[in-house]
Amino acid sequence: MSLEYSITYKAENHYDHPVKEASWQFLILPDENSTQNQVEINFNNSLNLPLEFSHNAYGFRTIRISAKEQFMDIVFEAHFSLVKEHTNPFNFQIANSLEEELKKLHQLEFKVDFEPFLRKTSLTNLLEDHKQLFLFKKDKSLFENLQELNKWVFEKIFYTPGTTHVGTVLDEIVANRHGVCQDFSHLFCALARQNGIPARYVSGYLHQGIGYFGDSQMHAWAEAYMPEIGWIGFDPTNNLIANDNHIKVAHGKDYADCAPLKGVVYSKGENRTTHSVQVSSQQQQ
Amino acid sequence: MLARVANNLFWMGRYIERSEHIARYMHVNYFSSLDAPNELSRSRQFMLRSMLRMLGDPPPQENEELKESDILFKLALDPNHPFSIISNVQHARENANSARDLISTDLYESINKFYHFVLKYPVDVFLKKGLYDFSVNIIEMSSILRARIRSTLLHDEVYAIIMLGVNLERANQLIRIINAKYYDALNAQGGYDDKFSKSFEWTTLLKCAEAYDMNRRFYKKTPTSLTTLEFLILNPNCPRSLMNCLNQVYMHVRVLDNSFRYDNHSTAFLVGRVRAEYQYKYIDEIEADIKTFIEIMMRNLSDIGQKMEKEFFHY
Amino acid sequence: MSTTESNIFSSYQRDPSLFDEIYDKQGNVKNVYQTLFKLYGEHSINDYMLLNEKAKSSFFNQGITFQVYSDKEMQEKIFPFDLFPRIIDAKEWEIIEKGAIQRSKALNLFLWDIYHEKNILKQGVVPVELISSSENYLHQMMDVDPPGGIYNHISGTDIIKHNDGNYYVLEDNIRCPSGVSYVICNRTALKRALFGVFNHYQTHTVTNYAENLLELLESVKPHGVDIPNTVVITPGMYNSAFYEHSYLAKTMGVELVEGRDLIVENDFVYMKTIKGLEKVDIIYRRIDDQFMDPLEFRADSSLGVPGLFSAYKKGNVTLANAPGTGVADDKAVYTYMPEIIKYYLDETPILNNVHTYHCSRPKELTYVLDHISELVIKPVDEAGGYGISIGNRLSKKEIEEVKKQVKLHPRKYVAQPIMSLSVHPTYIDDVNSFEQRHIDLRTYTVLGKDKEFVLKGGLTRVALKKGNLIVNSSQGGGSKDTWVLKD
Incomplete structure (x- = not known):
């Protein structure tokens, strides 16, 4: 069984002064992977600027657009469709003991291979005081511990749009207990890494049909690596294991590697931007 | 060559040329007025107003009493006045800096010395006794720069761009000078030799373009409005005439655009058109309405500059 | 050695604890420098002052300068240049x-x-x-x-000569x-x-x-x-x-x-x-x-x-x-x-490395904290010589401050024994004579x-x-x- 998704992404930019030159890079294309296929892309912009397809550092597809003529308004609109295979997120063997799993995590070679997703970045760094917030229990498997972490983050932070921005540091969020999906995901990554588990930040789309938290923009969750199982997606904003409703775009060390839109605009004065995302699905046989 | 750097070199040429003209206008007018034949031409206020007009400053109030030291400072050493000599030299050096890899070491060193000369010139010395010394040094150093442009650079695009700037600016400055002196000649009528066409101001005008001796040699009589304007506008053999400048601009723009494809939107086309119009004009046609001529020519030159910018410097 | 009164080296003072590039331990001019020493010795201090001024203005006129901001005003300065060359055989x-x-x-x-x-x-x-x-x-x-x-x-590669006469690399x-x-x-x-x-x-x-x-x-x-x-x-x-x-x-x-x-x-x-x-x-x-x-x-x-x-x-x-x-x-x-x-x-390394203590390693950190006065403490990520503390130049108070910083961010610091850079006669403007000054060498590969x-x-x-x-x-x-x- 599979689901056919259709996604609409829209970004409208208005500038108070004419823009002389600008470049944008979008990281919003659904990833093609084992559960996401037949991805189709239809990307338009109001100035009819040509699209350049490329790849970011982690191999995810990007679209670059440059404007050389003056403008004050530009609208980007993208339609994607894809087929998402139905999977059972619990379809794996849980390892026998935490001890054996940890042994693998502590091997030097493992640490070197997973270095990017074990390191502290400026967005996943915690003060000494906060590092002890969540400790893994010895009598449970890694997976169970991570599930608990997922729940712990879900309960620790109140989903409150508008209280944080992309640069808010984690310690502030832990102290204030308010945040959005990015903050949930960063906190999850930070604490998983703190316990020696490779964790990566994932950006993508969430199908909100069933009333999940997220927003009408892009969603973020995390993936953690367990030596016996591989990468598993955790959505701490909704206390879920990532499933059919999570359409992945990209992953990285943190938000900075996954920013959906990066732009360089040569203009003065203010600009106004609105983003919107819509996801709809249709069951396939 | 990079479009941005080309733009900088073009402006380097313009700024070098501009500072020289201001320096010459300043000292020629100052010294001419000291023993001018009629009272108005001798008047400080008259002379100072003429300087401001040439600089392109907004005209002062009719009855405003101008202070000589203020005006001279404004023209020469006021770093806050955008058109002062010091500002021009600063801009010239700034532009040279950004293109330092393209111009010769010799040329750069001369520009640099020029800059330090102006920067270090003491304001009080200039105002008390340095007017002549300062001006002739500016003129001399500009000549050295032009010589080094000609003799130490490969005569390729870099050279053509600089020379375009130099000659376009020279044409521009010439028109400004004619404008200012024409105005002076109109106003200075009166006294014993008061006819407009025989005004003393024409002699000053020629001197402002370093063309008085050449003019005497060519016409062998006292300059009049007709001979002065003919010489400065139409005679291509006068090195500072408008015609000479247009010829140079045309020649150098052809280095950048040598396609000779018919393109009536190109800079080369526009330069050729303006040049052709004046190549075979009679001076009487111009002298009858100098004001209109000045307006049209100012516009022509500004159009050429803008076209160049679009065609070559747009980046 | 020339004995003329006005010899530009006559007032040169040697500190015997330092490795001088042109004098050996006995105080004789080394072979490779002898000719140069004689040639420079023929100049009087006045000659030399003039040459020095000319060299300076040559740099200035060529615009080989850098900008310094002081009291809101921008000043152009040249990089000080010494006319007495360093010789490497x-x-x-x-x-x-x-x-x-x-x-x-x-x-x-x-x-x-x-x-x-x-x-x-x-x-x-x-x-x-x-x-x-x-x-x-x-x-x-x-x-x-x-x-x-x-x-x-x-x-x-930044290389120095220590007072043991050997070259050491300080930085790549x-x-x-x-x-x-x-x-x-x-x-x-x-x-x-x-x-x-x-x-x-x-x-x-x-x-x-x-x-x-x-x-x-x-x-x-x-x-x-x-x-x-x-x-x-x-x-x-x-x-x-x-x-x-x-x-x-x-x-x-x-x-x-x-x-x-x-x-x-x-x-x-x-x-x-x-x-x-x-x-x-x-x-x-x-x-x-x-x-x-x-x-x-x-x-x-x-x-x-x-x-x-x-x-x-x-x-x-x-x-x-x-x-x-x-x-x-x-x-x-x-x-x-x-x-x-x-x-x-x-x-094996052809050029020596200066021995380094890693403050991130607990044992070495202890050594560093105990021996700060004999060590140079360097932040690992600063360029341009910023943030360096030289142990034997620090007051008691400053030592405590450095200790505090190192304890707080051990990963940020390394420490090395104080290397004695060799010295070379260098013309000093203020006193119009040659004095010993420490030197290093940056090579370009x-x-x-x-x-x-x-x-x-x-x-x-x-x-x-x-x-x-x-x-x-x-x-x-x-x-x-x-x-x-x-x-």
Whole structure:
């Protein structure tokens, strides 16, 4: 069984002064992977600027657009469709003991291979005081511990749009207990890494049909690596294991590697931007 | 060559040329007025107003009493006045800096010395006794720069761009000078030799373009409005005439655009058109309405500059 | 030795505890300096003062200056230059040159490894923390093959002579090592002032740097390019090293561009010329990694080129030095150089490394905290001589402050024994005579495909403040012409 998704992404930019030159890079294309296929892309912009397809550092597809003529308004609109295979997120063997799993995590070679997703970045760094917030229990498997972490983050932070921005540091969020999906995901990554588990930040789309938290923009969750199982997606904003409703775009060390839109605009004065995302699905046989 | 750097070199040429003209206008007018034949031409206020007009400053109030030291400072050493000599030299050096890899070491060193000369010139010395010394040094150093442009650079695009700037600016400055002196000649009528066409101001005008001796040699009589304007506008053999400048601009723009494809939107086309119009004009046609001529020519030159910018410097 | 009253060396005082480059222990002028000593001795102090003034104004008029801001006013200053050259004989130079090449090659292999298989980390030869805690380790470079396999095309190796008479490397600069233009300017200035002295020595030229640099850069052109188009990219004319950028562009005969002169289209790089777009294949980069491409790195950078990194990853353009080389420029990596050289080349280091204590290791941290007065404490990530504390110059209070900082951020600091830099007679303006001043040497090594070049000369930097050990120009250092003698 599979689901056919259709996604609409829209970004409208208005500038108070004419823009002389600008470049944008979008990281919003659904990833093609084992559960996401037949991805189709239809990307338009109001100035009819040509699209350049490329790849970011982690191999995810990007679209670059440059404007050389003056403008004050530009609208980007993208339609994607894809087929998402139905999977059972619990379809794996849980390892026998935490001890054996940890042994693998502590091997030097493992640490070197997973270095990017074990390191502290400026967005996943915690003060000494906060590092002890969540400790893994010895009598449970890694997976169970991570599930608990997922729940712990879900309960620790109140989903409150508008209280944080992309640069808010984690310690502030832990102290204030308010945040959005990015903050949930960063906190999850930070604490998983703190316990020696490779964790990566994932950006993508969430199908909100069933009333999940997220927003009408892009969603973020995390993936953690367990030596016996591989990468598993955790959505701490909704206390879920990532499933059919999570359409992945990209992953990285943190938000900075996954920013959906990066732009360089040569203009003065203010600009106004609105983003919107819509996801709809249709069951396939 | 990079479009941005080309733009900088073009402006380097313009700024070098501009500072020289201001320096010459300043000292020629100052010294001419000291023993001018009629009272108005001798008047400080008259002379100072003429300087401001040439600089392109907004005209002062009719009855405003101008202070000589203020005006001279404004023209020469006021770093806050955008058109002062010091500002021009600063801009010239700034532009040279950004293109330092393209111009010769010799040329750069001369520009640099020029800059330090102006920067270090003491304001009080200039105002008390340095007017002549300062001006002739500016003129001399500009000549050295032009010589080094000609003799130490490969005569390729870099050279053509600089020379375009130099000659376009020279044409521009010439028109400004004619404008200012024409105005002076109109106003200075009166006294014993008061006819407009025989005004003393024409002699000053020629001197402002370093063309008085050449003019005497060519016409062998006292300059009049007709001979002065003919010489400065139409005679291509006068090195500072408008015609000479247009010829140079045309020649150098052809280095950048040598396609000779018919393109009536190109800079080369526009330069050729303006040049052709004046190549075979009679001076009487111009002298009858100098004001209109000045307006049209100012516009022509500004159009050429803008076209160049679009065609070559747009980046 | 001349005994004339006005001899410019007559008031020269030697501190016997320091290694003097021109006098031996007995106080005799060393062989290689004898002729020079005699020639300079023929000048009176007055002659010398005049020559010195002329050399200074020559630098000033040529605009070989840097800007200093003081009291809101901008001032132009020249880098202090000393007319008395430093001489390195052929035998000593051979060691330096071989040692510099050895280090550059080892670092290049290290960089390849940590951006590919990471064997040296997996085998525990150097700790994984070396990269995992480094801000300069760019994950974007993972599995990227730089054209020709070269990361550190240009390395600047800072070398000193200790009072045991041996050379030691203090630092390997492989981000954007600067100063090479001063090597050449110093030579030019010395030739103009004292051309006669060159007749008595067989000195290697230094003016061949640019041609060798261009040749080696072109040897690592992108795949499929026939005749490469090379440019130098600068942050702009207000950068303190702008003179050097323009000098290198000019002497290589290539364009000097700023970020705004370049655009990336379909992962190829172009420059905007008066005749439209022109493809660029090799970029000699004088912009730091983080500022190179606002779409990949710091978005607030107006110096970079949007899309440049993507073009680089596709192999369409060569960047020199490659992005991410900064990780090996780290002072913590320096301390593992002997291991790195052994691991990749199976050689012992030709040039000595100064012994280093890692404050990140508890045992060594304890030693450091107990012996601060005998050590130099350095932050691992500061360039330009900032943040260095020299133990025996610190007051009790300052020692406590340093201890506190080191305890707080042990990973940020390393410590080394206080090295005594050799001294060289240097003309001091204020007193109009020669005095001993500490010096070091920065050499320039260029790696190309199967070929390398070391500039036979380098920049001898002088700490002009009496007794000062820090030679960086940003800290009041000057420089000398450096003569490498032919065999």
